[in-house]
Amino acid sequence: MDLQQITKDTAKVLTSYLTYQAVRTVVTQLSETNPPLAIWLNGFSSTDKIQDGEAYLRELLQADQELALRIMTVRAHLAEEVAGFLPEMVRTGTRQANMEHRRQYLEQLTQLHTTSDDSPSDPGSKSESNLDNLSD
Amino acid sequence: MDLQQITKDTAKVLTSYLTYQAVRTVVTQLSETNPPLAIWLNGFSSTDKIQDGEAYLRELLQADQELALRIMTVRAHLAEEVAGFLPEMVRTGTRQANMEHRRQYLEQLTQLHTTSDDSPSDPGSKSESNLDNLSD
Numbered sequence: 001m002d003l004q005q006i007t008k009d010t011a012k013v014l015t016s017y018l019t020y021q022a023v024r025t026v027v028t029q030l031s032e033t034n035p036p037l038a039i040w041l042n043g044f045s046s047t048d049k050i051q052d053g054e055a056y057l058r059e060l061l062q063a064d065q066e067l068a069l070r071i072m073t074v075r076a077h078l079a080e081e082v083a084g085f086l087p088e089m090v091r092t093g094t095r096q097a098n099m100e101h102r103r104q105y106l107e108q109l110t111q112l113h114t115t116s117d118d119s120p121s122d123p124g125s126k127s128e129s130n131l132d133n134l135s136d
Numbered sequence: 137m138d139l140q141q142i143t144k145d146t147a148k149v150l151t152s153y154l155t156y157q158a159v160r161t162v163v164t165q166l167s168e169t170n171p172p173l174a175i176w177l178n179g180f181s182s183t184d185k186i187q188d189g190e191a192y193l194r195e196l197l198q199a200d201q202e203l204a205l206r207i208m209t210v211r212a213h214l215a216e217e218v219a220g221f222l223p224e225m226v227r228t229g230t231r232q233a234n235m236e237h238r239r240q241y242l243e244q245l246t247q248l249h250t251t252s253d254d255s256p257s258d259p260g261s262k263s264e265s266n267l268d269n270l271s272d
Contacts, residue, residue, distance in 0.1 A: 001161050001200055001210075007218045010153060011225040017149050018230065025137050056219055061241050072234045074137075079230040082143045083223035089147040094154065094215040097209045105197050 015075075018082065020045075022075035024056030026067065041067060151211075155189030156219065158211035162203065177203060 030038035037061045044063065050056045053075075060068040159181045166174035180199065187190045189211075196204040 003214075003217055003232060006157050006214065007221050007225070010157070010177045010218055011222055011229055013144070014150060014222060014226050015233070016227070017146060017227050021142050024216060027174070027209055047271055054237075057233075057237050058240075061237060065241065068237070072237060076230050078139075078142065081139055083226045085143050086222055087219035089143070090150050090154070090219045091215045093147055093151050094212050097151070097193075098212055100205070101190075101193050101197060104194075106149050120190065127190055136254070 014083075014086075015079070016051060016053035016056075018075045018078045019056065020047075022071045022078055023050060025074050025078075026071050037067075056111045064132065150219075150222075151215070152187060152189035154181075154211045154214045155207065156186045158207045159186060161210050161214075162207050170171065173203075225262055 023041070027038050027042050027045075030041060041064075044060065045056070049059070057068055057072065060071070159177070163178050163181070165172050165176060175201075180196065181192070185195070193204055193208065196207070
């Protein structure tokens with residue numbers, strides 16, 4: 001596992017996602033103040049294109065410099081405001097989601113197990129071994 | 137701008153991305169130890185499906201519980217190891233990328249400007265006003 005590369009890739013994905021959120025914010029603002037421009041920016045900003053936030057901004061700078069600068073300002077603001085909360089949210093979120101998946105699966109197995117106890121022909125070995133695996 | 141909602145959405149995207157990286161890690165490990173299973177997991181894990189990491193894991197738990205638990209363990213590990221570096225990387229990365237976009241654009245304008253200086257018929261007003269906008 002190349003942790004350094006994964007960290008770099010994750011930061012890049014995150015920056016592109018914040019660029020996407022900045023575009024959404026500016027589109028929402030423009031839909032109040034300049035609806036035709038909001039429609040134009042929305043059409044320009046396909047999801048595919050924003051997958052790479054930097055390539056998207058380079059292209060937008062050529063098409064409408066003022067909008068590109070505005071989106072850059074908003075994403076820098078988002079990076080300042082949002083990034084600090086992410087480590088704790090992602091750590092806690094992952095831990096809780098993992099626990100919830102294990103709980104739901106265990107519950108399902110227990111139900112299967114109870115049902116199979118009623119049937120004397122079922123050896124129940126599959127669900128036993130599955131339960132063992134849940135402890136790690 | 138609903139910062140709280142954006143933060144929540146960003147954390148969710150980030151968790152799904154770490155789930156994707158966990159799947160990639162496990163596929164790589166399996167391609168050494170159990171190639172047929174690596175191929176199966178790779179086929180099961182389409183990019184579309186992992187867009188929602190939790191739905192993906194629920195489905196995988198039904199298909200292969202052991203693999204699902206392994207991926208959950210790896211993504212929890214990634215969350216612990218990777219998340220802490222992200223705020224600084226994303227803040228600095230965004231600031232530097234923004235600066236680089238501005239610099240490249242300014243350079244391009246300056247070249248256009250120099251070229252247009254050679255041509256007496258060009259009023260140069262477009263590039264002047266563009267330069268003014270770069271200061272914010």
